[in-house]
Amino acid sequence: MSEMTKPLLEMKSVSKEYNGNPVLKDVSFTLGQGEVLGLVGENGAGKSTLMNILFGMEVIQQTGGYGGQVLIDGKEVKFTSPLDALKAGIGMVHQEFSLLPGFTAAENILLNREPENKSVLSLVFGDRANTIDRKKLQKEAIEAITKLGVSLDPDMLVSEMPVGHKQFTEISREISKSAIRLLVLDEPTAVLTEKEAEMLLKAIENLSKQGISVIFITHRLQEILDVCDKVIVMRDGRIINELEAASTSINEMAKLMVGREVATSINPVEKDRKISDKVVLSVKHLWVDMPGETVKDVNLEVHEGEFLGIGGLAGQGKLGIPNGIMGLYPAGGTVTFSGNSIPLNNPRACLDSDLAFVSEDRRGVGLLLDESLEWNIAFPAMQIHGKFLKKYLGGLINWRDQGAIKEVTEKYIKQLQIKCTSSKQKAKELSGGNQQKICLAKSFALEPKLLFVSEPTRGIDIGAKALVLQALREYNRKYGVTIVMISSELEELRQCCDRIAIITDGAVSGILPASTPSEDFGILMVGKTKKEAK
Amino acid sequence: MNKKMNRKFDTKDFIANNIVPIIFVVLCIVCYPIAGYSPEYLIDQIITRLVRNSFLVLSLLIPIMAGMGLNFGMTLGAMAGQIGIVFITAWNIVGIPGLLLAAIIATPIAIILGWFCGKMLNMAKGREMITSYMISFFMNGVYQLVVLYGMGPVIPLHSDQVILPRGYGVRNTIDLINVRRSIDNFLQFNIGPVRIPLLTIILIALLCVVIIWFRKTKLGQDMRAVGQDMEVAREAGIKVERTRILSIVISTVFAAYGMIIYLSNMGTLNTYNSHSQIGMFSIAALLVGGASVSRASIKNVFLGIVLFHLMFILTPQAGKNLIGQAQIGEFFRVFVSYGVITLSLVLYEIRTRREKAESAKVLANAQEAKA
Amino acid sequence: MIKGKSAKEIFDIRFFVRLGCILIIIALAIFLYFYGKQRTLYVDNWSTEINGVSYRYADWAEAQVDDLAASEYNPRVRRGIPLRGRTHTITVTTEDDNFNLIELDPVEFRLPADQSIISLPGLIAGLPVEDCIKEFIPEVVEIPGVSATDTSGGEEAAAEEDLFGDMSMDF
Structure with missing residues (x-):
């Protein structure tokens, strides 16, 4: 096996633009088998775009593909759909759960991959007439759960689970897919209690011991220090630094995450501003x-x-x-x-x-x-404070004051430099x-x-x-x-x-x-x- | 305060969840002594009607499982069944072979209609019930066109029993003397004054077994998945649209068979309106049994039919004995069916909203505990 | 479902099993059509003329079709019997002038039409059954003053008026 020499995943100067706005610039890193990589960065730093590229999400192709290379086992791959990525052994656990509340953990783990009993009727009615082998389903689910190394009742309904168990179910599902080699966890601990998060971190260590690589995206920097081998800090679509988790600190990471040079396009806040105590x-x-x-x-x-x-x-x-x-x-x-x-x-x-x-x-x-635009600007004021209304018959009939509306709209158009053809243009344009x-x-x-x-x-x-x-x-x-x-x-x-x-x-x-x-x-x-x- | 509420919650919840069956049970208990029927008569009647309707009502279960709500489109299946019956009556095919042939004729028609209905419902996700209701009205027009003008000149049927004397169009009422009770009379035995139509019961039991088996199949599992969350199911690779269409097709075909059993038991076919109310009554019966838009079981079917019909047997007589008018029962039938459906739909909405609010409540409780 | 599959994938075992099922169902339908079809056989004890020879009605006869109950036929009696399927047997019993009971051998016959008529005198005379049975075409007798087409109008109007009237039916 060449995995000792060739890294499992390698990204070479990957870049990506959306409508001419570069969101990823020259991103390169490698990930070996069984390694745990932490990925940190502010919102919009390009983490999700990077993962979308790795998974061949449709968004990427629809917006003109990406630059650079993604290599798995040293061979270049170009995934065109998440299914391709799945086949290559890459699984992802998203922030939002993709679970069915009325199904048990086991059913969710093996959703649409249920083991079946062959039945004669399937010759007439198609494969879906096969009955589901409940015992085997149970067994396979338990296997995945044990592999993850957490305690999870396979018969528990998802709707009755605490959030942490839902997360475990989700991860177990990825693990139960055969040939899983790389697991991407997108902020898995965000919704967990401290105890559950600890369990999850242990599970990540477990997986890494079994040779499964993990990319761990999180905002909790302490967790990165706890489980990751190395950390990549991203900012503005670039990798700012690649750190060894053992030799870094939360302060260093935090500084790298947000510490950009302040663009002083607007004057910074006046220092001597007095704010009332009221x-x-x-x-x-x-x-x-x-x-x-x-x-x-x-x-x-x-x-x-x-x-x-x-x-x-x-x-x-x-x-x-x-x-x-x-x-x-x-x-x-x-x-x-x-x-x-x-x-x-x-x-x-x-x-x-x-x-x-x-x-x-x-x-x-x-x-x-x-x-x-007129209507948009004036409507709430009219509705709530009764502005721009002419009153007739002692207030019995209220008439819109078109002149005043126009005036006020044009005032704001000028003030805010709104680019439009007239105050009558439609907002959606x-x-x-x-x-x-x-x-x-x-x-x-x-x-x-x-x-x-x-x-x-x-x-x-x-x-x-x-x-x-x-x-x-x-x-x-x-x-x-x-x-x-x-x-x-x-x-x-x-x-x-x-x-x-x-x-x-x-x-x-x-x-x-x-x-x-x-x-x-x-x-x-x-x-x-x-x-x-x- | 919250703790106190929690104690009371269970009984309150039970009543709230089963309000419809409870109302019916109470009504039946009240009406029973007033009507003054003998228990033997009641049991005989209930068995007759149970046998007559359960196949129809059972056909509703599968779309509910697939999260498509109450399939008002079962009317389409009923139409297919009726067309089968019209054919065999015109051809003079009698007895069980006749009904079997009617089922064979009705199957492809029901599949096509069900497929069409499923396609439409896929375009109107989230509004399946109102859409299927409207489709059934729309298809009723097509059905009438076919039956009133198509049969005779386009579809060659020449039978004085079926076709109007003018040479085209099906008669308003068709006497099904040839197939009447032929399934029921086969293997029928009596326990005292109560008739037990064994073959029909076997058929219905068979359908129950099929439904139970179906739940265990991959398709059944997929349907449950789709019913809970289409997006999650799609992500897992389940063909959501196809699964939904299949659930409607299966329901329509079962409804067609149910209609054939129903008509053979009744013995007459009202060509132009047998089907139009069958959907309404079947759905009402199911809901009376405690089913909801999103959850229904075989138990609900049978309980529903028993309660619904007990009500309809008892109320006319009770009305007659009480105020000398039997018509009140007829009035009740329609009034109650629509009322039950409306109530269930409203209750379903309320329940969904309450469940949504529950999470907010949990948060509030946590907040209070903290403060 | 078939799109994008090679011929080999389409014509697999499943295809043939399905085809077989459909064929079996069609065959069953055809069988049911003939087996379940109800036809009426009129057993007739009138004087009749077959192949140019006249036969006088029997003074008394008893006919039994299949296993159905036998019925007696006096002179000039005609009875319709609903039958299912095509092939049936008829057993005729009659008596001669000396009131001796004569039982004819059971005769197997096929119904030629939906409404057929079988002549007892012919059978008693020992003619082959094919000659005794023929399609029954009721004679239309025109009664002056009553038009045959007249009756349809009224019923049709009634039927259409009824269409949307009574929506409440027994459930």
């Missing part, structure tokens, strides 16, 4: 049940006129905060706004009390895509960046006292980003409106915010002034302080 919004023990962004226990105070940033890694719950406060997802806890407590789970009540929210889900919640600006304009038109802005720069290009941020900053500085901005991009937050709160595991792990070095934020993000405290 608390305008106070959040106590907030929990929000937003799928994938669960908030567990957030305590937060926002001062009047402040520009507060909320950062953190994806899935830790930062998006859940505004969505919960604005009543879009089931939530609990107490929220007080300028002295009045706000009823949760009631969007209208929030809007009535001069709160506004620019959603991260532009197309879903934010915009009326088939309507004109605009580019992503301009749509985002419409969302902002809409909220500005409400003239709120406090504005939540969620991921304002997601999916828009760099030029538009700067404009959007600029507009937000001005709005805050000039009109004294309190803004809470949620963003996954730390640099963005550091550019405009006064203070930045980092959310980890559904709770605030720390609030620091924006001028704090980014390494400190990086450490907060990976939740190290919490671990140390314990």
Whole structure:
């Protein structure tokens, strides 16, 4: 066997662009048999794109393929579908579970690969008339579970399992596939309790001993130190460094992850800015049940006129905060706004009390895509505050004031430099960046006292980003409106915010002034302080 | 507060989950003494109707397993069965061979109709029930066209018994004297005054066995998988669309056989409306048995038919004895069927939403415990 | 299902088994069609003329078709018997002028049409059964004032009116 000399997986200067935007640049690494490779990096660093290339996902071909080479056992491969990757012995466990709740662990592990009893009827009705060999199914499932080395009841229904067991089921399924040689785990511990995570790490060690290589993507750097042989740190589509896990530290990794040179396209925050001590919004023990962004226990105070940033890694719950406060997802806890407590789970009540929210889900919640810009900008203000309405007959009949609507729309188009043919254009005809600006304009038109802005720069290009941020900053500085901005991009937050709160595991792990070095934020993000405290 | 609720939850939950059967049981218990029927008569009637309808109701199980809800499209199968019956009556084929031949004729028609219906339902994922309901109305038009104008000139049938005297079109009512109760009378024996049609019971038992066996096959497993989560099943490599079509085809074919058994037991065929309400009544019967849009078992089928028909035997008589009007039973039949279906659909929605809210509750509890 | 497969893959064992099943079912259908078909045999005790020779009705006869109950035939009696399948036997018993019971040998015959008529006098006279049996075509007697086509109109109208009326039926 040549595996001793040739590495199991080798990537040679792999690169990838989406519509001219390079997302992966010259990525090269090797992975030997039985090795555990940690892959860390901020959101958008290119980890998922790299894995998509490895799996031959359709997205890659649809957007023009990739550059460079992927070699398995020293031979170049080009997978065109995930099935090819499976045949080559590569399995992946995704962040979202792909399990059937009404099936047992065993049934899920061998889903669509169930052992069958040959039956005569299959000659007439096809292979699917074969009955399933339950005993063998059980046996094979147990084999996979033992290989993984965890305790998992094969007869337990997935719907009744704790999250950790679901994760194990998912991994067992990959292992039960014959000829599995490389397993990719995408943030497997994100949803696990500490104990379950420990079990999983042990299982990874087990697999590595049996000669199965593992690529382990995680945000918990301690885990990398615990199980990995080496670590690859990615940032902006490049491999920043390849480290031996034995000789590195969390601090070093965190620094490498976030520590880029700050692009000073916008002036950094004025140092001498005075923020009033008056608390305008106070959040106590907030929990929000937003799928994938669960908030567990957030305590937060926002001062009047402040520009507060909320950062953190994806899935830790930062998006859940505004969505919960604005009543879009089931939530609990107490929220007080300028002295009045706000009823949760009631969007209208929030809007009535001069709160506004620019959603991260532009197309879903934010915009009326088939309507004109005027309508988009004026509609909420009209609906909620009765602006732009002419009153006749003592208020019995309300007439839209078309003139005022046009005027205000044109004002915002000018102010935010929205590229459009006229204020009558339909929202869906605009580019992503301009749509985002419409969302902002809409909220500005409400003239709120406090504005939540969620991921304002997601999916828009760099030029538009700067404009959007600029507009937000001005709005805050000039009109004294309190803004809470949620963003996954730390640099963005550091550019405009006064203070930045980092959310980890559904709770605030720390609030620091924006001028704090980014390494400190990086450490907060990976939740190290919490671990140390314990 | 939560702990207290948890204690009460079980009984409350049981009632909430079985509200329909419970209502029926209570109604039957109330009506029984008022109607004043002898138990022998009731048992005889129930067995007759159980035998008449269970095949039809059983045909609904498989689409529910595949997560496609209640197959209102079983009407299509009923149409296929009726066409088979029309043919054998016109050809004058009698007895069990006649019914067997009717089944053979109905099978390909049911397969084609079921395949068509399955295709349509695949285009309307998530709205299977309303779509299949509408398809059955639409196909009813096609059926009437075929039966009213096609039979005679296009499909050569020349039988005074079947074809209208004008030379084309099938009569409104066809007397099935030739096949009437031929399955039931074969191997029939009596226990006291109660008639037991052994062969029909064997057939129904056979279908139950087939359904149980089917659940154990690969296809059955695939259907359960597809029924739970189409995306997960697709990722695992299961052919989701094909599986869904197959479930409808199987259901339609069984419905066709069920219709043939039903008609042979009834002895008359109302060419233009036998099928149109059969779907409604079968579904109502299944739901009365405690099935839901997403879960149904053989147990539900039999319990449902017994309760549903007990109700319909008892209420007219009870109505007559109480206020001197037997029509109240007829009124009840339609009113109750639609009511039961509506109730079940609403309950299903409520239950799904409640389950979704449950996770939020768990989170809240955890929160409270922490605070 | 067949797309993208070579001929060898299509014509495998499964294909032939399926083909066989379909053929068996078709054969069964054809068999059932003939076996299950109900035909009516009219047993007739009228004077008749076969091949130019006249035969007088029997004064008394008893005929039994297959295992069905035997029935007596007085002069000028005709009875329809529903029969399944094509080939049947008939056993005729009659008496001569001296009231001696004569039992004729059972005769096997095939029904020539859906409605056939068999003549007892012919059988009693010892003619071959093929000559005694023929298709039964009922004579249409025109009664003045009653048109044969007249009756259809009323029923048709009734039928179509009924189509959407009574939707509640016994379930």
